[in-house]
Amino acid sequence: MTITEKYDVPQVKNLGKWQEVEKSFPPLKNDLLLRAAKGEETERAPVWVMRQAGRYLPEFLEVRKSHSFFECCQTPSIASALTLQPIDRYPRLDASIIFCDILVVPQALGMEVLMEPSKGPVLPQPLVTPEDINRLNPKVNVEKELGYLFEAITLTRKGLAGRVPLIGFCGAPWTLMAYMCEGGGSKTFEKSKSWLYEYPEESKRLLRIVADVCADLLVGQVLAGAQMLQVFDSWAGELTPYQYREFAYPASIHISHKVKSILKQIGHPGVAITLFAKGANAPSTFKLLSDPTVTGYDTLGLDWTVDPLEVRELVGRQVNLQGNFDPTVLYGGKDGIEKEVERLSTVWKKAGGGWIANLGHGITPNVKPEDMGWFLECVHKYSKRS
């Protein structure tokens, strides 16, 4: 990526000492993920699962009995222990992802976010009109607001002891804006999408404010030890292809450009970044996202509704792909899982290029832990290149 623009470097604690921090970690023993993210056709596909630390694991539920969700995120020792749970249970995982949530960014911007047991996230005071943007913190200090996440990352790198790389993440601006305007999850997205029609310029301003905090947060995560990054745009599929290009895309590439530019400015070698724009499956959108030298995204995460061969044809070979098993395959029983992993692995190998095996969305709460283990086993077996 050619970087021309300069950005303000966030004043995070590790800024002057990230090399020292990096040197304090044990060497990485499994670099399959990092190689696939550089476009290598690896000997087998690295595999990890979105939301791999969470509600389907009895050891997670045990911790949650005595700690609230955000207490888990904000206490580095707990966040780190939860991140390590799936790694300890499944030696077949090739990556870890730090335990946290995308909604810590609205919190850092000054919004209250509650996690309600049966409802999921609730933001009691959503943004209703553009004047409400003035309620947001004008200048977020990510070290002060979200330093707990950086600490959790450093602690986790030690706990991983080089077993697998650690992924840092944030939500994409559009998905975060949707939560901030809806006040929680939504089926219709009528509040957030009406912003795009009624207040297009103010929507862009809001998206930019969110993107700036996301970028600072990702830089802080890398300097604390994150070895790869992912941006989750879970609600990208709610947008028309035009809205994706006009609103979501510029804000998402502001993040990747700012992160890569800042890392370069401070002499850091940089990390690969994945964009998971769920449901943004128009051919024109794939074309828009096909060149990492333009977008700053090295890998695209695919949901389960697309065919990897068709996507590969649209995007060419420059970008790497991640995905895209249907999350409900995990309810398909041992034989069902095996057959589907065998079938789709053949398609992926034919598609060629860098492939990171994953589900097409997060793992769901009722999956039996042993079925997740079997899924990983099958990916190891069938993704092998002969």
Ligand SMILES: Cc1c2[nH]c(c1CCC(=O)O)Cc1[nH]c(c(CCC(=O)O)c1C)Cc1[nH]c(c(CCC(=O)O)c1C)Cc1[nH]c(c(C)c1CCC(=O)O)C2
């Ligand atoms: C949209 C979104 C959120 N959070 C996230 C997204 C993007 C990914 C996606 O689309 O699934 C991202 C996320 N949330 C969580 C992680 C941890 C890392 C991982 O294991 O992947 C990650 C990467 C933990 C979590 N985030 C949440 C839980 C469950 C909370 C609990 O214990 O009650 C976990 C483990 C809560 C959460 N957080 C969010 C929702 C809608 C919910 C409620 C639904 C649910 O429970 O899954 C917002």
